[in-house]
Amino acid sequence: MDTVTVELGQRSYPIHIGPGLLGRRGLLEPHLRGRQVLIVTDTNVAPLYLDVARAMLPDFEVAEVVLPEGERHKTLETVNRIYDVLLQRRFDRRCTLVALGGGVVGDMTGFAAATYQRGVDFIQIPTTLLAQVDSSVGGKTGVNHPLGKNMIGAFHQPRAVIADTDTLNTLDDRQLSAGLAEVIKYGLIRDPDFFAWQEEHIQALLNRDPEALTHAIRRSCEDKAEIVAEDERETGVRALLNLGHTFGHAIETATGYSQWLHGEAVGTGMLIAADLSTRLGWLAREDYHRIETLIIEAGLPTRAPADLDPDTFFTLMARDKKVQDGVIRLILLKAIGQAVISDDYDPALLRETLEAHHALPAPPTGLGL
Amino acid sequence: MDTVTVELGQRSYPIHIGPGLLGRRGLLEPHLRGRQVLIVTDTNVAPLYLDVARAMLPDFEVAEVVLPEGERHKTLETVNRIYDVLLQRRFDRRCTLVALGGGVVGDMTGFAAATYQRGVDFIQIPTTLLAQVDSSVGGKTGVNHPLGKNMIGAFHQPRAVIADTDTLNTLDDRQLSAGLAEVIKYGLIRDPDFFAWQEEHIQALLNRDPEALTHAIRRSCEDKAEIVAEDERETGVRALLNLGHTFGHAIETATGYSQWLHGEAVGTGMLIAADLSTRLGWLAREDYHRIETLIIEAGLPTRAPADLDPDTFFTLMARDKKVQDGVIRLILLKAIGQAVISDDYDPALLRETLEAHHALPAPPTGLGL
Numbered sequence: 001m002d003t004v005t006v007e008l009g010q011r012s013y014p015i016h017i018g019p020g021l022l023g024r025r026g027l028l029e030p031h032l033r034g035r036q037v038l039i040v041t042d043t044n045v046a047p048l049y050l051d052v053a054r055a056m057l058p059d060f061e062v063a064e065v066v067l068p069e070g071e072r073h074k075t076l077e078t079v080n081r082i083y084d085v086l087l088q089r090r091f092d093r094r095c096t097l098v099a100l101g102g103g104v105v106g107d108m109t110g111f112a113a114a115t116y117q118r119g120v121d122f123i124q125i126p127t128t129l130l131a132q133v134d135s136s137v138g139g140k141t142g143v144n145h146p147l148g149k150n151m152i153g154a155f156h157q158p159r160a161v162i163a164d165t166d167t168l169n170t171l172d173d174r175q176l177s178a179g180l181a182e183v184i185k186y187g188l189i190r191d192p193d194f195f196a197w198q199e200e201h202i203q204a205l206l207n208r209d210p211e212a213l214t215h216a217i218r219r220s221c222e223d224k225a226e227i228v229a230e231d232e233r234e235t236g237v238r239a240l241l242n243l244g245h246t247f248g249h250a251i252e253t254a255t256g257y258s259q260w261l262h263g264e265a266v267g268t269g270m271l272i273a274a275d276l277s278t279r280l281g282w283l284a285r286e287d288y289h290r291i292e293t294l295i296i297e298a299g300l301p302t303r304a305p306a307d308l309d310p311d312t313f314f315t316l317m318a319r320d321k322k323v324q325d326g327v328i329r330l331i332l333l334k335a336i337g338q339a340v341i342s343d344d345y346d347p348a349l350l351r352e353t354l355e356a357h358h359a360l361p362a363p364p365t366g367l368g369l
Numbered sequence: 370m371d372t373v374t375v376e377l378g379q380r381s382y383p384i385h386i387g388p389g390l391l392g393r394r395g396l397l398e399p400h401l402r403g404r405q406v407l408i409v410t411d412t413n414v415a416p417l418y419l420d421v422a423r424a425m426l427p428d429f430e431v432a433e434v435v436l437p438e439g440e441r442h443k444t445l446e447t448v449n450r451i452y453d454v455l456l457q458r459r460f461d462r463r464c465t466l467v468a469l470g471g472g473v474v475g476d477m478t479g480f481a482a483a484t485y486q487r488g489v490d491f492i493q494i495p496t497t498l499l500a501q502v503d504s505s506v507g508g509k510t511g512v513n514h515p516l517g518k519n520m521i522g523a524f525h526q527p528r529a530v531i532a533d534t535d536t537l538n539t540l541d542d543r544q545l546s547a548g549l550a551e552v553i554k555y556g557l558i559r560d561p562d563f564f565a566w567q568e569e570h571i572q573a574l575l576n577r578d579p580e581a582l583t584h585a586i587r588r589s590c591e592d593k594a595e596i597v598a599e600d601e602r603e604t605g606v607r608a609l610l611n612l613g614h615t616f617g618h619a620i621e622t623a624t625g626y627s628q629w630l631h632g633e634a635v636g637t638g639m640l641i642a643a644d645l646s647t648r649l650g651w652l653a654r655e656d657y658h659r660i661e662t663l664i665i666e667a668g669l670p671t672r673a674p675a676d677l678d679p680d681t682f683f684t685l686m687a688r689d690k691k692v693q694d695g696v697i698r699l700i701l702l703k704a705i706g707q708a709v710i711s712d713d714y715d716p717a718l719l720r721e722t723l724e725a726h727h728a729l730p731a732p733p734t735g736l737g738l
Contacts, residue, residue, distance in 0.1 A: 034693075076445055076449065080445065083514055083520065083521060084516075087514055087516035087517055087520060087688070088516065090687065090688060090692070090695075092690070092692050092693055093690055093693070094693060114523065115484070115511075115521050115522060115523055116520070116521065117520060117522070117690045118509065118511060118522045118523055118524055118690075119523065119524070119602075140487065142484075142487060145452055145456055147453075147456035147457065148456055151452065151456060151485070151486060152452060152484050152485065153484060153486070153487040154483065154484055154487055154488065154523060155487055155488070233488075234487075318459065319456070319459060321461070321462055321486045321487075322462075323459070323461045324403070324461055324462070324463055326459075
């Protein structure tokens with residue numbers, strides 16, 4: 001078992017990574033303050049892992065809630081079902097919530113923990129690659145609103161993260177690729193050696209080679225832990241973790257959070273960000289092609305959905321949390337391994353880039369259609 | 370204008386107290402980071418003060434939302450209306466929410482600010498005595514759940530509090546009395562001189578003598594600011610501020626948050642806590658009678674509602690946030706000015722006390738009804 005620590009003073013916590021962790025006695029107990037534990041999971045994960053998760057806590061008062069699966073259920077209404085169980089069971093301030101599942105379960109469970117009785121503990125047991133390398137680490141919690149993704153939320157750090165690599169064996173290929181998008185992200189924003197390693201090991205990762213996956217998860221968590229320790233509340237460098245996300249969130253909003261996986265949208269979003277960076281003359285064309293190649297090899301889409309026209313795309317982007325006083329700040333690339341946050345770009349080039357990544361060729365302008 | 374500071378390091382903030390503050394230019398600007406301001410108020414307060422509040426910010430992008438009045442609307446659904454306006458207007462992370470109204474408006478606005486885009490700024494402009502002396506100070510925000518009061522929430526400190534004593538002139542007598550309950554609370558838990566001052570000045574306070582009210586608000590805010598500075602997250606001494614609240618919340622829950630004002634329920638709750646303290650032999654009988662006299666003179670009720678039988682009362686209390694591992698911890702009195710938190714009391718005496726404060730005489734036991 002590998003352990004990466006997120007250094008946040010009194011709120012520091014371990015990320016345990018390795019095979020066979022789910023079900024192991026003694027992993028959760030050190031992080032529980034009271035006797036009451038609520039396991040939150042979804043309809044996909046419950047049949048696979050709920051029993052084994054319960055078995056980790058034979059001496060506790062364990063309740064469970066099984067939420068409907070999918071990003072479109074990441075709403076206040078669904079979180080309310082968690083509150084209902086907590087209150088029906090009279091769970092007190094010393095209870096702990098355990099998020100067992102992917103990023104959606106983790107985000108909602110974390111938000112419920114952040115807001116139940118003004119804050120109780122929670123533990124993340126991520127079961128998807130995306131959650132293991134990204135969403136379970138760092139304390140961002142929240143839900144979507146019909147007008148924008150992750151618009152309601154709180155910063156609330158978990159007490160521990162348990163990433164069992166065996167759970168990735170039950171992941172379908174699309175989910176695996178979606179997780180790889182966030183792995184690629186760390187290489188792009190700060191870790192060029194890791195990016196080069198991924199170029200060499202992309203087939204091993206797709207083949208679920210345990211050693212390759214463990215390395216990718218550990219290195220991703222190390223990158224993320226360093227960033228979060230430096231800037232917990234995203235007042236500076238942490239914003240770089242949003243590479244591709246402003247584009248990606250627009251795609252997810254446009255498609256109702258139901259057709260695209262988050263990681264797929266981020267993958268396409270990173271490629272669009274890289275393309276704009278190249279058009280701005282910041283990123284070498286050959287680096288753009290390395291990025292495009294890796295994203296394609298990872299099984300990720302490279303174009304926005306056909307029914308998302310560039311105008312709508314731009315409008316949806318303007319709702320992003322990184323907008324300040326009306327200007328869309330974007331994470332862009334100066335090189336592989338060097339990201340910057342900038343609002344100093346030509347909007348016409350942004351427009352041109354959005355059109356280039358539209359799934360259908362944009363109609364010629366001036367036709368009066 | 371008097372100013373009391375809540376000392377919380379980088380998150381310290383001023384409470385400005387005095388007449389004529391609402392409408393004064395230059396009071397809000399120093400606390401605004403961006404150009405976008407959302408004023409949140411309710412149907413009672415909007416006709417009285419919304420225009421003058423807007424006039425304080427001639428050079429800002431000011432939006433407003435008017436919520437339905439009353440504790441029974443303090444729900445996630447109502448907070449969602451605040452999110453809707455923020456998103457429809459594309460308010461970004463640097464926006465500020467202004468709570469203009471009583472405690473309900475302040476709690477919901479604070480919670481919306483705590484959770485919109487994972488946290489934006491907010492300013493409190495309390496317009497009731499209760500909000501000026503208690504709920505606007507200290508950063509407790511939240512909403513009710515059908516199964517319990519303030520069960521969903523967050524700690525989120527305002528950037529400033531503006532308490533205009535002139536707004537108390539539009540308060541009805543019940544609201545004024547409800548606010549006095551929290552004023553009396555500070556005397557009871559930590560400030561015996563203030564309690565004695567209140568005994569002498571209760572008529573002046575009820576007559577809305579501006580000097581007496583200003584003194585009462587300032588002293589209350591000083592008491593609360595000291596407690597919050599010492600224990601922001603309520604891990605210790607801050608819990609004493611809940612004197613009377615475990616009883617009071619049960620009354621409010623039983624009556625659907627619609628018949629009793631929060632301060633009325635707290636007033637009765639404090640008297641029940643004092644009575645139990647006397648039955649335990651902790652509080653002198655003559656001190657109990659001083660408390661009872663002041664609560665009656667302040668115009669507050671002294672008995673629980675007729676339809677809240679002692680069994681239900683106890684069950685509702687057991688849902689309180691201060692319950693740990695099934696035991697109800699209560700704030701009780703050792704003397705006027707000396708409160709303690711304790712679970713070391715005889716439950717039979719609690720039962721006896723609840724029956725004594727039931728509005729109808731409890732039926733004799735053993736009648737087989």
